[in-house]
Amino acid sequence: MRLKIAIQKSGRLSEQSKSLLKECGIKINNGKNQLMARSTNFPIDFLFLRDDDIPQYVEDGVSDLGIVGENVWLEKSKKVAVAKKLGFSKCRMCLAVPKATSYSGLDFFNNKNIATSYPIILKKYLDENNINAAIHEISGSVEIAPNIGLAEGIFDIVSTGSTLMSNGLKEVETVLDSEAILITNQNLPSEKQTLLNELLFRIESVQRAKNSKYVVLNAPNNRIEIITDILPGMKSPTIVPLQKEGWSALHSVISEDKFWEIIGKLKTAGAEGILVMPIEKMVF
Ligand code: PRT
Ligand code: ZN
Numbered sequence: 001m002r003l004k005i006a007i008q009k010s011g012r013l014s015e016q017s018k019s020l021l022k023e024c025g026i027k028i029n030n031g032k033n034q035l036m037a038r039s040t041n042f043p044i045d046f047l048f049l050r051d052d053d054i055p056q057y058v059e060d061g062v063s064d065l066g067i068v069g070e071n072v073w074l075e076k077s078k079k080v081a082v083a084k085k086l087g088f089s090k091c092r093m094c095l096a097v098p099k100a101t102s103y104s105g106l107d108f109f110n111n112k113n114i115a116t117s118y119p120i121i122l123k124k125y126l127d128e129n130n131i132n133a134a135i136h137e138i139s140g141s142v143e144i145a146p147n148i149g150l151a152e153g154i155f156d157i158v159s160t161g162s163t164l165m166s167n168g169l170k171e172v173e174t175v176l177d178s179e180a181i182l183i184t185n186q187n188l189p190s191e192k193q194t195l196l197n198e199l200l201f202r203i204e205s206v207q208r209a210k211n212s213k214y215v216v217l218n219a220p221n222n223r224i225e226i227i228t229d230i231l232p233g234m235k236s237p238t239i240v241p242l243q244k245e246g247w248s249a250l251h252s253v254i255s256e257d258k259f260w261e262i263i264g265k266l267k268t269a270g271a272e273g274i275l276v277m278p279i280e281k282m283v284f
Contacts (some may be wrong), residue, residue, distance in 0.1 A: 001191040002043040003199070005148050006063040009035075009048035013180055016088040017067040024202035043195060046062070054183070055080055061185050065199075070178040071157060075120050079186055083196065084203060087210075088178040093121065095173040096164050097153045103172045109133045109153060115145030116155035125175050143167040158223055208282040211256050215266075216275040221246050223270040230265045232258070 007017040018028060021044075022174060022249055028046060030037030037046040047063050054066040055078035066080075069089055073082070095114070097103055115136045116122050122135055136151055143163050145151040154176070160165060164171060182203070184196060219227050224239060231237050236251040250271075254262050259276075266274060 001046055001189075001195070002117050003065060003192055003195045004045045004047060004063045006047040006049050006054045006057050006066040007049045008054070008067070011051060013051060013067060013069065014048075016180065020067075020086060020203065020206065022087070023206045024199065026202075029030060044199070052076070058183050058185050061187070064185050064188055065196065066183045067180055068183060068248075070176070070181050071118065071271045073181060073183060074176070075118050077120060080183040081186050082181050084182045084200060086182060086203070087207060089180040090178070091157045092161045092177050093118065093155065094158045094164075094171045094177045095153055095155050095175065096143075096158070096169040096171050099168050099170050101152070101170075103170075106131055106173065108172075112153060113151040114153045114155050115142050115151040117142055118155060122155045143169060144233040151261065182186040201251065205281045205283045208284075211284060212253050213256060213259060214279050214280050215249070215254055215278070216249060216251050217266060217271040218242060218247055218249050218273045219269075219271050221248055224250065226269050227266060227271055230262060230269060232262075253282075 008014040021028060026039050026042045026044060028037055028039060030046065030048070035048055037048070043196065047057065049057065051068050051072050054063070054068045055073055055076040057063040058066040058080045059078040065083070067086065069091070071091070071093055073080070095109070097108070109126070109131050111132060113134045113136055115138050117137065119135045119137045119141055126133055138145065138150075142154045142156045143263070144167060145154050146169065147167065154169065157178070158171060161171065188196060202214070209274075215231070217227070228237055231250065231252040232254060237250045240249045240251070242249055263274065265274075
C-alpha cells in the first residue's frame with residue numbers, strides 16, 4: 001500500500017512543501033515537468049498539481065493527502081480533513097480600500113462593490129457581519145480593481161503589504177490568517193492511516209526542532225542553580241564538569257521565540273562562552 005500526496009506544481013508552496021518532505025527523510029525523484037514522482041525510501045507517490053485543484057483531488061481520493069494554503073482549503077470547501085498546520089507560506093486575507101477613502105468601520109462596505117478571487121470566504125464573512133456588498137469575482141490582479149473603477153474595495157491575500165502600497169491601497173480589516181496545511185481524504189483505509197501517522201510523527205519532529213535551539217554554555221559552579229532555573233530544557237540541563245576547577249558546561253534546549261530573552265538572562269546570571277546550535281530533529 002502506498003500513499004499519494006498532491007503538492008503544488010510550481011508556485012509559492014511548491015519548494016517548501018518539497019523541503020518539508022525531504023526534511024522528513026523522504027526522497028523525491030522527479031525530473032522537470034513531470035506530473036508524478038515516486039519516493040524510493042518511503043511508500044509515497046507525489047502528484048504535482050495547481051493548488052486550486054488539490055482539495056477536489058483529495059476529496060475524491062485520487063490523492064490521499066495534499067498541501068495547500070488554508071485560504072484555498074476554505075475557498076474550495078471540499079470534504080477533506082485537516083491533519084496539520086505546516087507553518088510556512090503564512091499570509092493574511094484582508095479587505096483593502098484606496099488610501100484616500102475615509103474608513104470608519106465595516107459598515108463602509110454596505111452597498112459597495114468588492115473585487116476578489118475568494119468569493120466564498122468573503123461572502124461568509126460579510127454574511128456573518130450583516131454587510132450587504134456586491135462581490136465581483138476576478139481571477140487575478142485584484143489590486144487594480146479600485147483604480148479602474150470596478151470596485152470600491154478589494155479582498156485579497158496580503159503578505160508584506162507592498163502590493164497594496166504600490167497600488168495606493170490600505171488594509172482595513174484582517175479577515176483570516178492563513179498558512180500551509182496538510183489535508184487528507186476523510187476515508188483513508190487503516191493501512192494508509194498508519195502511513196499517515198508515521199508521516200505526521202516525522203513532521204512533528206522536524207517542526208519541534210525548527211522551533212528549538214541547542215545551547216551550550218560555561219558557568220562557575222556556584223551559578224549553576226540560578227542558570228538552571230532560567231533554562232527551560234527538555235527535562236533538565238546536562239551538566240559536565242570542566243577541567244578548569246570550579247566550572248561546568250551546561251547543555252540544554254531552548255525555544256526560538258524565547259531565545260533572546262533567555263540569552264540575556266543567562267549572561268546576567270554569569271554564563272560565558274554561550275554556543276547556540278540548530279537542531280535537525282527532535283524525537284519524543
Ligand atoms: O498556479 P497555482 O494555481 O498552483 O498557484 P497560484 O498562483 O494560485 O498560487 P501562488 O503560488 O501565488 O500561492 C500559493 C499560496 O501561497 C496561496 O494560496 C497562499 O496560501 C500562499 N501565499 C503566501 C500567497 C502569498 N503569501 C502572497 N503574497 N499567495 C499569494 N500572494 C500574492 C497576493 O495574491 C498578492 O497579489 O502576493 C501579493 C501580495 O503580497 P505582498 O507581499 O505584496 O503583500
Ligand atoms: Zn492557484
